[in-house]
Amino acid sequence: MSTSTSKATPSKKGGNRSKWFPLVWVIPVAVVLLAAAVLGAQWLRTLPEVQSFLTDYPGHVERDEAQGFPVWVQWSHLFNILLIVLIIRSGWHVRTRQRPPAHWTRNNTGLIKTKGKPTKISLDLWLHLSLDALWVINGLVFYIMLFATGQWQRIVPASWEHIPNALSAALQYASLDWPHENSWVSYNSLQIIAYFVTVFIAAPLAIATGIRMSGAWPKDAAINKVYPVEVARAIHFPVMLYFVVFIIAHVTLVFTTGALRNLNHMFGGRNEESWFGFGMFAITMVVLIALWFAARPLILRPIANLMGKVSK
Numbered sequence: 001m002s003t004s005t006s007k008a009t010p011s012k013k014g015g016n017r018s019k020w021f022p023l024v025w026v027i028p029v030a031v032v033l034l035a036a037a038v039l040g041a042q043w044l045r046t047l048p049e050v051q052s053f054l055t056d057y058p059g060h061v062e063r064d065e066a067q068g069f070p071v072w073v074q075w076s077h078l079f080n081i082l083l084i085v086l087i088i089r090s091g092w093h094v095r096t097r098q099r100p101p102a103h104w105t106r107n108n109t110g111l112i113k114t115k116g117k118p119t120k121i122s123l124d125l126w127l128h129l130s131l132d133a134l135w136v137i138n139g140l141v142f143y144i145m146l147f148a149t150g151q152w153q154r155i156v157p158a159s160w161e162h163i164p165n166a167l168s169a170a171l172q173y174a175s176l177d178w179p180h181e182n183s184w185v186s187y188n189s190l191q192i193i194a195y196f197v198t199v200f201i202a203a204p205l206a207i208a209t210g211i212r213m214s215g216a217w218p219k220d221a222a223i224n225k226v227y228p229v230e231v232a233r234a235i236h237f238p239v240m241l242y243f244v245v246f247i248i249a250h251v252t253l254v255f256t257t258g259a260l261r262n263l264n265h266m267f268g269g270r271n272e273e274s275w276f277g278f279g280m281f282a283i284t285m286v287v288l289i290a291l292w293f294a295a296r297p298l299i300l301r302p303i304a305n306l307m308g309k310v311s312k
Contacts (some may be wrong), residue, residue, distance in 0.1 A: 041174035059169035059179035165189035
């Protein structure tokens with residue numbers, strides 16, 4: 001993180017307090033809730049009725065065809081990792097920084113021209129919107145390939161049987177007794193529903209609310225009466241929190257349910273437990289860390305100047 005984001009801010013009592021301090025209380029609360037969930041799930045599994053339910057609904061709906069993970073899924077997933085982490089970071093800066101390091105004014109010579117005085121935004125918001133545009137492009141390619149190749153069947157719950165099986169899988173995960181899975185063939189029901197919500201609900205909501213909040217949205221549009229900017233703001237931040245929770249849960253399960261095999265699936269396109277996928281994942285993390293530290297005003301200013309004018 002850049003030095004400008006790590007500066008302490010004065011508290012009401014006169015001391016210095018990091019802007020991340022309000023999030024500290026989340027850690028002990030999360031630990032207590034997680035422990036309670038695990039103990040509760042383990043107790044539930046001792047009940048005969050619950051054991052019968054788990055037998056009837058093991059957590060997945062059987063599929064015979066092996067689809068694997070084609071190259072376009074691997075690259076789309078890789079780009080998504082890089083973009084979504086930086087989008088969340090820049091979005092958090094937009095929300096929390098009271099004094100941004102610089103501002104950006106767009107050259108009013110593009111395809112979309114503003115009337116009157118050009119809009120000035122923070123450099124943080126410029127980065128956030130630029131990353132959003134790349135994320136949307138990556139998402140559109142993913143949607144097209146998803147339906148063109150039949151891979152949509154992996155993440156669309158086409159049967160009502162997925163609901164009880166998802167509850168079963170959730171209970172098994174919570175009790176730390178992982179459900180049987182073979183993601184090379186198909187995801188379990190809880191994974192399918194989670195991916196469906198992420199791809200077809202959370203992502204479109206993030207885009208729709210982000211566009212409504214942007215300066216490019218027409219201020220006199222008729223739809224503004226039924227879709228005010230306050231509604232978009234009220235939805236956009238919880239959607240960001242959903243992505244954070246999803247990423248944490250997703251990464252945790254990747255590393256606790258067969259790390260080498262899972263990493264080979266998504267980073268190597270192979271169904272084996274070699275170190276190839278881990279190596280590709282490690283390279284991706286190095287690139288992500290480099291981009292994280294590169295996303296600072298010193299490096300962003302000359303790039304932003306190519307599309308507008310940067311001022312302090």
